[in-house]
Amino acid sequence: MSELAIRRGAAPALAVEGLGYSYPHAAHAALEDVSLEVAPGEFVLLAGRSASGKSTLLKAACGLVPHFHGGEIEGEVRVGALDAIATGPGELAAAVGYLAQDPETQVVSTTVAAEIELPLELRGDEPGDRARAVEEVALALAIPHLLERTVDTLSGGELQRVALAAALVTRPRLILLDEPTSQLDPVAGDELIWLLRRLNEEWGVAVLLAEHRLERCLAAADRVVAMEGGRISFDGAPADFLAWAQDADPALETPAARLFSLAGIEPLPVGVRDARQTLRRPGISHPPRQASRRVRDPRPTDPASTPVLSARGIWVELDRGEDLRDVLKGIDLTIGPGERVALMGRNGAGKSTLLRTAAGLHEPVAGKLEVGSVALLTQTPGDYLVRERVGDELPGDEGLAALRVVGLEHALDADPRDLSGGERQRLAVAIALAGRMEGDQLPGLVALDEPTRGMDRARKDDLVDLIARLAGQGALVADGSTNSTHDAAVVVATHDVEFAAAFAARVVLLGDGVVIADGPAEEILSGGWYFATEVARVLDLPGVVTPEQGAAALGETR
């Protein structure tokens, strides 16, 4: 009998029975007839598109629903021996920890040590017990070196770990996580998943993790629960989930599973290791490395074309609190018309600073920057929406032209708050574009900073279409004086390698303020560990990064 089966015999860490819930004044129920059990020590992945009910289910399991949000609830939720509907989140805190998407709003103290200690202090624990618990959880999460730091000096990944430590310090038997890696770079995201697996294996903490990037965590999960329209649509093993998603909801397929299904290989793999093992089986021939195609350099070779951005040795220094720090260190970069460029690199590498400098928000302290009109969408599209009617945000012909470009001309009278997340983002793009266009032609450079945070696959696909459409529109070139038109270049700063592989022809990889790699997307995204797609990690073939390319490469050898 497996250990998991033994654990399954014990009282479940979480038991949900016939749960239905509606937020106050909501037209539709957020959850309908949800029944679910999480065994002690089990790692369960919660999959589903945006607004499918994942977050609400997690909030019900930690008591925020209905105690904090109100609304109408029916059914039963038990966390260990506690009734989560009758008991408030405070009482449940000892039995369940909760980690949300945005680490910024999950810390309330000034220093890390005080933040982690707060739940114990509020519970009335003795000072000695608190000191030990803080030390233990800091060691478990590898953050003892952060204890004396102030929370405003931490990176997103560090802050997320601190929030996790505060959620775990009471030693709950269940931890709920709502897209905890959505704001992290691939390195920090993978580290967090690895950490969860270790907590799960070594300390027996049951994990219920809601996540969009399934390829990141499917291999770590014991079980997958998929949700759709507030109901559970699938509950089973990861391999069975992939077979189910193939027919029921292809947007939930992982890239490796899609590669296998396109190539007609069974069974579908739950992770890179699994996929490689399957490919080593007799009867399946893995293409040799040299069989890969030559990758064409996407940069324009026409010397007559005027670049839309030309940076030569630019340095940018920013005030980071105590001292000025060089964030960009002599960047050389040229982007031509019509290019689709992914700007990648870990948090703090200088991606956003480069885009903000191009848009005129920062002034280089050295070097030469030549750039025409730039429309930049920052990381929070909501910041652009300040009025209650789309038409009031974008008045006149210029506004209408911008709305047409993003396909929102029908929504003139809508309230931006009533639009979907994707539509709000497109509206923000239109606001950045308005007045920078020549008729229906876009400005020279359209820049998007981390546009896929918290997005599901379907919305990312929509964004890929939008980028392709933007890159196909005419634009004013850098020396606007010539008034000649070219295609617009689109530059997207992103951590999402799969998204980069889907839209970009070229990838520029930044590391600590310098360009460390610049080349065709297929080449850059197949030549590393972290900044490589799942298909690239499975096949390890230069130039093969998407499931379609992978299936073609496998097909050549079969």
Next chain:
Amino acid sequence: MKSPFAYQPRPGPLQSASPGAAVAYLGAIVAVAFLYSSPVVLVAAGVAAILAGLLAGARRAVRVALKMGLALALLIVVVNALVVSRGETVLARLGGWPLLGQVDITFEAIVAGLSGGLRAAVAMVAAAVYSACVDPDRVLRLLRPLAGRSALTATLVSRMVPVAAADAARLRDASRLRGPGAAPVGKAPLARRLLAGSLDRAVDVAATLELRGYSLDATRARNRRARSRYDRRFYAVAGIVLVAAIAGKALGADDFQTYPEVEVGLGPATLALSALVALSGLAPLKRRATRRTTADGTKTALPNRKSSRWQEMAGRRGVARV
């Protein structure tokens, strides 16, 4: 950008001291500023506050507070000079002004304003040093048993203010990035948006507090007595400064008069008190360890940078010094 007054953990004595000791020490300097009007003593208190900040590593906080304090001092001098016409040394007669009536600028009013301005500047620098060097979490933990809800409100404010400042900066950037064809963003819509965002964040933070167990009716947690080996030093310096200030006041060390003529006393009591107050700024000085105790209990001298340099210099000159 991080506020210059934000707390920054550093390994200095002032940061290591318990909040009570740090407050007593900086409070004593501020108390001198409010007890005395003599510019000599006020300058000494200012020197003490600046020294304390610099030795504690809060250079940026001191610099910014000094700039703000001196600007405020200048404002007080100007306002006092315009509003108060007392004093015998008239420097300028500016005639009749609406609301103010006859305005005569006198040397005495300027000096009186300078005294008030210096007092404000000292208080500002001391407050900046407190803010940059004293861990607010430890202060709030100290206050929590006395006023739990107020302490928590203060915690939230101290957390939400920098978050709101970051939100405001982001919204300003977004308004600058709007295309010229989009409706311009006035201050009112921006403020509304900032308020709405802050409320959303406040709701999220409130949810976090709920999850941390804020609503629990737990018995008040006992706190460790936050002790430091520097506490006695700061309490002692605070005590000495306060006792000397009170005694000096009784002995006429605050010998300063502005009207009808300026008279600044420079008697021994004033000078001694000023020297003592200025020297109190050295309290956060970290003493270098000069001896190391080995495992067997023997004590050996530690090489320090100064003596090494001396030895190096002595060696170059061909003189052996130990």
